[in-house]
Amino acid sequence: MTVMDRSTAPDAGDPDFLPTPPDLYGRRERDRVLRGLGIAGRYWFPAWQRLIHPGEPQEVDRTLTVRIVDRRVVARDENVIELTFGPVGDEPLPRWYAGAHLDLLLPSGRMREYSLCGDPTVQDTYRIAVRRIPDGGGGSLEVHDALKVGDTIRVKGPRNAFPLSLPGFGSPATRMRFVAGGIGITPILPMLATAERLELPWSMIYVGRSRESLPFLDELRPYGSKITIRTDDEHGLPTPADLLGDEDSGSPSAEPSTVYTCGPPMMLENLRQALIGRPDVELHYERFSAPPVVGGRPFTITLAKSGVRVPVAADEPALEAIRRELPGVPYSCRQGFCGTCKIKVLDGKVEHRDTILSDAERDAGSMLICVSRCVDDELTLDL
């Protein structure tokens, strides 16, 4: 084998001569036109890939780093803390509207969603509140135990899955009723501020186990009689009529109204049932836990990397069944809208129950395991 020293300039008559391609004018230097085309191609190629695969949405990076500038206990039982975030550097924080939430990317790698609960007109800080849940998935414990004033944390958003449509501003309703259960007050707080600023007619009921467990009671005091506080230890469990207040005439009224609610699953379900057949009342709700499985049937998931077979009960989300084997499997909203639990399906037919995957993503074999299920009896997942 001949090893050639390219630092010398071999004769063109030499049979081992490997020339640098001459340029358009016979020069051995690279031609400027070719060099320009090469550079243009480097940038054009990725753009062209997007054009020829239009069905595959490109992820928009909405991640930013914020600093924790304040931390405060906001319930008398000391189980709810409020965290206030400020910008890092000169970049202003993106704007948000009532009902929006942030995804916190926690140091452990967990992602958890928390409603923004400050005033949307305050643009230099974000505020969230988190109840400590000892038997949850560990996210709230990490927020309580690991996040301190001065720390920075990455967040995604804000995004709004619970937007407020206001009477006179896109909604035919003439009055608003807010129903908050415990930590479900968080998305409702900015809604109250917005309704108050626009001088809209509104009322609210705030329910929970006890006064000690209810966050932000001091902050609500200035709203006076517009807010009713009702606790289980003093009054027993509230009925739908208690929750709906004036909106509960029992039959459609001439004055349409709108109900915004966030709280425990049973409270939301009771309200939903009570408002069936009431076209005069718009119901908007946000859950902070997984919805019940409706119309499910049992099936089995095979975890491809270990071969372990996981039975999923008819009334059980696939995510919960998988977490028995793989406790660290990523998830956040548990309601099929954040995309954190997206997994590739290697075999089997999926019954998609989410609201965000595109047809292209479904065709490519993606599944959101927090809500979606199996059409037949068996699924194999890339886990």
Ligand code: FES
């Ligand atoms: S956890 Fe949010 S979509 Fe599944």
